[in-house]
Amino acid sequence: MKRILIPLAAVPILLLLAYGFWTDPRAIPSPLVQKPAPEFRLTSIEAGAPFALADLKGKGIILNFWASWCYPACYEEAPLLEASWQKYKDRGVQILGIVIQDNEANAKEFMQRFNFSFPNALDPGSKVSIDYGVYGVPETFFIDTQGRIVYKHVGALTPALIDQQVQTILKGS
Amino acid sequence: MIATLGHFILFLALGVSLYAIMASIAGASPCRPEWLASSRNAVLVLFCLVTVAIFLLEYALITSDFSLRYVANNSTRASQVQFKIAGLWGSLEGSILLWTWLQSLFSALVVARGSASDRHDPFLPYATAVLQAIAAFFLLVMTFAVNPFAPLFPVPPDGRGLNPLLEVTDMLVHPLLLYLGYVGFSVPFAFAMAALITGRLSEEWLRLTRRWTIVAWLFLTGGIFYGGWWSYRTLGWGGYWAWDPVENASFMPWLIGTAFLHSVMIQERKRMLKVWNLMLVTLTFSLVIFGTFLTRSGILSSVHAFADGPVGILFLTFLGLVLFSILGLLAYRADRLKGHGELDSVVSRESAFLLNNVLLVGICFTVFLGTIFPLLSEAIRGAKISVGMPYFNRVIVPLGLALLILMGVGPLIAWGRASLHNLERNFLRPAVFALAVTVVLFALGIHSLEGLTALCCAAFVIGTVGWEFFVSTRTRMAMTGEGALPAFLTLLLRSRRRYGGLIVHLGVVVAVIGIAMSSVYKLETEATLKADEQLTIGPYTVQFKALRAAEQPTHILVWAALDVSKNGKPIGELRPGERFYPNQQTPFASVAARYGFREDLYTILSSFERDGSSATIKVMVNPLMAWIWLGGLVILLGVIVAVLPERRLALLAARRGAQASERSPA
Numbered sequence: 001m002k003r004i005l006i007p008l009a010a011v012p013i014l015l016l017l018a019y020g021f022w023t024d025p026r027a028i029p030s031p032l033v034q035k036p037a038p039e040f041r042l043t044s045i046e047a048g049a050p051f052a053l054a055d056l057k058g059k060g061i062i063l064n065f066w067a068s069w070c071y072p073a074c075y076e077e078a079p080l081l082e083a084s085w086q087k088y089k090d091r092g093v094q095i096l097g098i099v100i101q102d103n104e105a106n107a108k109e110f111m112q113r114f115n116f117s118f119p120n121a122l123d124p125g126s127k128v129s130i131d132y133g134v135y136g137v138p139e140t141f142f143i144d145t146q147g148r149i150v151y152k153h154v155g156a157l158t159p160a161l162i163d164q165q166v167q168t169i170l171k172g173s
Numbered sequence: 174m175i176a177t178l179g180h181f182i183l184f185l186a187l188g189v190s191l192y193a194i195m196a197s198i199a200g201a202s203p204c205r206p207e208w209l210a211s212s213r214n215a216v217l218v219l220f221c222l223v224t225v226a227i228f229l230l231e232y233a234l235i236t237s238d239f240s241l242r243y244v245a246n247n248s249t250r251a252s253q254v255q256f257k258i259a260g261l262w263g264s265l266e267g268s269i270l271l272w273t274w275l276q277s278l279f280s281a282l283v284v285a286r287g288s289a290s291d292r293h294d295p296f297l298p299y300a301t302a303v304l305q306a307i308a309a310f311f312l313l314v315m316t317f318a319v320n321p322f323a324p325l326f327p328v329p330p331d332g333r334g335l336n337p338l339l340e341v342t343d344m345l346v347h348p349l350l351l352y353l354g355y356v357g358f359s360v361p362f363a364f365a366m367a368a369l370i371t372g373r374l375s376e377e378w379l380r381l382t383r384r385w386t387i388v389a390w391l392f393l394t395g396g397i398f399y400g401g402w403w404s405y406r407t408l409g410w411g412g413y414w415a416w417d418p419v420e421n422a423s424f425m426p427w428l429i430g431t432a433f434l435h436s437v438m439i440q441e442r443k444r445m446l447k448v449w450n451l452m453l454v455t456l457t458f459s460l461v462i463f464g465t466f467l468t469r470s471g472i473l474s475s476v477h478a479f480a481d482g483p484v485g486i487l488f489l490t491f492l493g494l495v496l497f498s499i500l501g502l503l504a505y506r507a508d509r510l511k512g513h514g515e516l517d518s519v520v521s522r523e524s525a526f527l528l529n530n531v532l533l534v535g536i537c538f539t540v541f542l543g544t545i546f547p548l549l550s551e552a553i554r555g556a557k558i559s560v561g562m563p564y565f566n567r568v569i570v571p572l573g574l575a576l577l578i579l580m581g582v583g584p585l586i587a588w589g590r591a592s593l594h595n596l597e598r599n600f601l602r603p604a605v606f607a608l609a610v611t612v613v614l615f616a617l618g619i620h621s622l623e624g625l626t627a628l629c630c631a632a633f634v635i636g637t638v639g640w641e642f643f644v645s646t647r648t649r650m651a652m653t654g655e656g657a658l659p660a661f662l663t664l665l666l667r668s669r670r671r672y673g674g675l676i677v678h679l680g681v682v683v684a685v686i687g688i689a690m691s692s693v694y695k696l697e698t699e700a701t702l703k704a705d706e707q708l709t710i711g712p713y714t715v716q717f718k719a720l721r722a723a724e725q726p727t728h729i730l731v732w733a734a735l736d737v738s739k740n741g742k743p744i745g746e747l748r749p750g751e752r753f754y755p756n757q758q759t760p761f762a763s764v765a766a767r768y769g770f771r772e773d774l775y776t777i778l779s780s781f782e783r784d785g786s787s788a789t790i791k792v793m794v795n796p797l798m799a800w801i802w803l804g805g806l807v808i809l810l811g812v813i814v815a816v817l818p819e820r821r822l823a824l825l826a827a828r829r830g831a832q833a834s835e836r837s838p839a
Contacts, residue, residue, distance in 0.1 A: 003504040010496035016545065017489055019552050020470065069753075103783040125701070125789075126780060136759070 030152040038131040042121035051121040060169035061143040068110040070137040077156040078114040085118045144169040179322030186222040187312040193305040201298035220281040242325040249334035266321035273311040275356040280304040299367035343403040350396030357389025362458035369502040391812040398805035409762025421544040422464025429457045432533035448510045455499040518590035525583040581634035603636030627689035673815025684804025690797040699791040720785040733788045749778040772796040
């Protein structure tokens with residue numbers, strides 16, 4: 001009678017594999033979440049002004065990594081970024097764009113196309129991207145008022161996600 | 174037109190395969206020859222139908238008929254014709270069609286061979302039914318879930334094309350080898366199932382499938398080696414194996430298949446391990462399906478993964494069916510599966526083989542655990558943890574070394590009970606040889622413990638195999654008065670299976686030497702250089718001259734011109750670069766290397782300034798890398814020796830003998 005139980009040996013492994021359908025293999029957790037955001041000091045493309053995390057203490061920061069060659073995801077989320085900037089800039093939120101592996105002319109063209117009015121900077125030698133462990137573009141880091149990374153998003157942003165994360169990063173103040 | 178016709182043919186093929194299953198079961202017991210003949214015909218018709226389907230899809234690919242979604246997704250007008258053809262296995266739908274075609278081809282070969290022999294083969298009907306059931310599953314997947322002939326409207330002016338990484342000649346080889354290996358293992362699986370169903374559990378089914386198993390193993394081995402070679406030359410990270418889930422998915426059936434190839438010898442000789450062999454061969458096939466599931470379900474992320482979709486569930490269901498029927502049949506036949514005989518002594522060939530099996534299965538389990546660990550940890554603790562190279566290397570290297578030593582011991586130690594005299598005669602000299610080699614290598618400056626251990630084990634295997642060849646050749650020369658070469662060749666032909674196996678072992682050893690040396694003594698450096706600056710690595714000096722760019726037919730290539738010199742002498746220019754494709758987000762590496770027997774100089778352009786002022790270059794010196802690929806070729810040679818039909822080899826030998834006698838008077 002016990003023999004009938006032998007085939008049941010296959011059940012746990014099948015269950016485990018079936019569980020895989022409910023997970024997202026592309027969600028790569030960042031070890032930086034809940035840690036202080038790495039510092040950087042760059043020069044913004046438009047104004048040539050200094051562009052540093054240290055100068056923005058007390059603000060909630062949305063740090064977006066993009067590139068003009070990143071089609072279509074960056075092109076999809078660009079209007080949303082600008083809209084969010086208009087919506088939140090007076091509420092203690094700073095949006096920063098860091099341009100990955102791109103040249104200034106293409107980046108400027110991209111910024112004009114989407115009327116970017118928040119500061120953006122090139123990342124020479126990809127130093128900042130490496131510090132943040134950027135895996136691909138676009139990626140976005142939400143940094144709270146204490147300078148801690150609260151959330152990392154891979155891929156294009158959505159309005160609901162931005163609204164929700166802005167709530168979180170401003171909660172600390 | 175093609176869309177409708179193709180889909181219709183797949184439906185028809187599904188019907189035929191279902192009929193073949195029924196007909197072969199109906200004719201099996203009691204034997205009804207007319208049903209069996211009918212099922213045989215159905216198998217052949219199925220093969221013709223799937224062949225027509227393949228031709229239709231290839232025709233659409235070659236003529237760029239973008240009214241098929243699959244064609245639009247996997248080829249462009251500009252592609253060269255061989256890559257249009259390769260589009261067939263470029264993504265999910267086509268690869269399943271190819272699989273089905275191979276499955277139907279192998280079934281047709283099995284029934285053709287079975288009906289050529291006069292003797293009634295009791296396994297054949299059930300084996301046919303199992304093979305047809307597998308084909309029916311794949312046809313079901315295509316007709317209902319991922320139709321390769323799905324139409325596309327409006328018809329786009331041009332297709333998207335393959336991923337640029339796949340538009341290389343290797344794409345024509347590596348996937349085909351793997352598929353041949355995977356599908357090949359379905360034949361021994363089908364015969365094992367037939368043995369369980371019929372209850373004829375003697376050694377008969379092993380004999381019937383021995384050649385299939387070896388050939389499937391060869392294709393799988395070839396596919397794995399070729400994949401490593403491809404990855405090394407083109408992916409641009411300087412390695413050949415990354416323990417990626419899909420690589421593991423091909424490695425696991427290989428490990429269990431290897432264990433099976435060895436343990437059948439014990440069953441043939443000693444009639445032990447019946448259940449074990451059935452488990453190994455069915456496990457091999459289950460792992461093939463598991464690997465297919467991993468690649469196509471999208472539950473683990475991997476460079477090899479196809480898009481996800483409803484097929485994941487279908488494959489999981491199929492895997493479940495396969496596992497339940499295997500375990501169910503094993504349980505049903507448990508009474509008849511008692512082995513005969515037992516181990517006479519711990520020091521014997523049987524126990525060496527057993528240990529070999531334990532190690533191979535252990536390695537497989539380790540790989541399995543590492544592969545599904547992210548899933549396991551997420552299911553249990555909610556945290557996604559990947560285990561990478563360090564885990565695999567730490568666990569598998571010691572097991573692999575133990576296996577290496579057994580490779581020297583197993584083929585020479587006596588069956589039953591090895592006497593002290595037997596041990597001394599076979600192993601004293603090789604052991605001394607291995608120690609001597611180790612001392613010499615140490616004196617030559619190889620001081621790494623891992624490196625020395627691996628090389629010492631390798632030398633031991635070479636010693637045992639060499640000694641075995643030497644002693645047997647000498648004995649034969651003394652007996653027959655032949656010259657050394659004829660005596661050696663005759664030996665090879667007389668026991669091809671044994672000596673073919675030993676040659677395969679030598680190939681593995683050569684590859685292991687390459688793996689050990691290239692991983693322990695690899696040099697690697699990375700520097701950002703301005704024009705005319707240089708870096709030194711080992712004996713090489715690499716000078717960055719300038720950054721250049723050129724427009725290629727499908728992409729823009731940016732490359733760094735590097736002047737390379739060795740020990741101060743200029744030896745030429747290398748041009749590592751990056752390829753930018755218009756419809757790809759990230760650039761692709763273009764590796765530049767000088768490959769050599771002793772070492773490879775391997776350069777990669779990591780990044781560069783847009784104005785061309787500087788470039789970051791990664792340079793590696795990989796010693797003895799070529800030995801890995803050479804080892805693969807030796808394995809191929811060994812398998813050919815082991816499986817070539819008797820008559821062909823005798824003919825070759827006769828011709829060689831004739832040539833030798835012609836030459837000797839002159």
